[in-house]
Amino acid sequence: MKQKQATRPEAAKEEPEQSSRILSEPSPKASGILSYSWGAFKLFAILLLLCGVIFPALVYGLGQLLFPDQANGSLLYNQQHQVIGSRLIGQQFTRPEYFHGRPSAAGYNASSSSGSNLGPTNPQLLEGNGTLITLKPGDKVPDNATPVAGKPHTYYVPGTYDGIKAYATQFRKENDLPPDTLLPADIITASGSGLDPHISVEAALLQVERIVKARHASGSKNATLTADQVRALIAKHTDGRDLGIFGEPRVNVLELNFDLDSNYGSPASSH
Numbered sequence: 064m065k066q067k068q069a070t071r072p073e074a075a076k077e078e079p080e081q082s083s084r085i086l087s088e089p090s091p092k093a094s095g096i097l098s099y100s101w102g103a104f105k106l107f108a109i110l111l112l113l114c115g116v117i118f119p120a121l122v123y124g125l126g127q128l129l130f131p132d133q134a135n136g137s138l139l140y141n142q143q144h145q146v147i148g149s150r151l152i153g154q155q156f157t158r159p160e161y162f163h164g165r166p167s168a169a170g171y172n173a174s175s176s177s178g179s180n181l182g183p184t185n186p187q188l189l190e191g192n193g194t195l196i197t198l199k200p201g202d203k204v205p206d207n208a209t210p211v212a213g214k215p216h217t218y219y220v221p222g223t224y225d226g227i228k229a230y231a232t233q234f235r236k237e238n239d240l241p242p243d244t245l246l247p248a249d250i251i252t253a254s255g256s257g258l259d260p261h262i263s264v265e266a267a268l269l270q271v272e273r274i275v276k277a278r279h280a281s282g283s284k285n286a287t288l289t290a291d292q293v294r295a296l297i298a299k300h301t302d303g304r305d306l307g308i309f310g311e312p313r314v315n316v317l318e319l320n321f322d323l324d325s326n327y328g329s330p331a332s333s334h
Contacts, residue, residue, distance in 0.1 A: 169257030
């Protein structure tokens with residue numbers, strides 16, 4: 064009896080210690096969650112370092128080392144080392160002294176690059192995506208609207224794409240070409256991006272006479288320009304087919320116009 068009574072207080076002391084130890088130790092479920100979370104965090108940190116730091120730095124370094132011009136935007140600089148554009152993005156030229164690029168449904172606005180999105184069977188591809196509006200007497204007529212013959216108070220408002228017929232008529236008119244002159248497809252259709260920097264060699268050659276005539280009128284060094292010299296510039300800036308088989312020979316319009324000004328002076332400074 065004495066021995067049993069002596070052991071009871073010790074057993075009573077052990078019970079609180081065991082219960083406190085059970086409470087202080089995390090459960091297997093909690094340990095599993097912490098283990099998975101720590102593993103996920105380590106994986107996230109590794110991927111962040113690889114994909115967000117090491118890989119971009121490697122690509123940037125290789126680009127600057129192997130392709131510095133392309134990696135920095137293929138920029139074109141004038142004699143004052145001012146950026147005048149990129150060889151990869153077309154610009155809109157409207158003056159007669161310069162080569163003109165392809166039609167653009169985006170107006171050569173790089174922030175809203177887009178095509179006409181008109182399919183080959185869509186009549187708007189030929190006629191343009193403008194709309195007809197009928198106004199009430201006294202209503203203000205939109206600035207760019209033209210009246211429709213035979214329909215009183217009805218006007219045509221052009222859209223972002225004028226259509227193949229309108230582009231062909233405009234190109235023949237500004238280059239003094241007969242109405243039946245065959246035109247290359249690129250010069251009367253918009254590109255998918257609206258920012259195509261190239262035109263076909265045929266489209267460039269059709270503009271030679273107009274450019275020579277306009278630059279002669281501007282005087283100064285441009286007065287000595289000949290059609291053969293302009294054709295030589297076209298040949299100089301003609302890029303062949305990719306890998307010798309893909310695409311067609313083409314001319315970069317910005318580079319061509321830049322070379323014209325570099326060799327013969329800007330028409331704006333010649334007046």
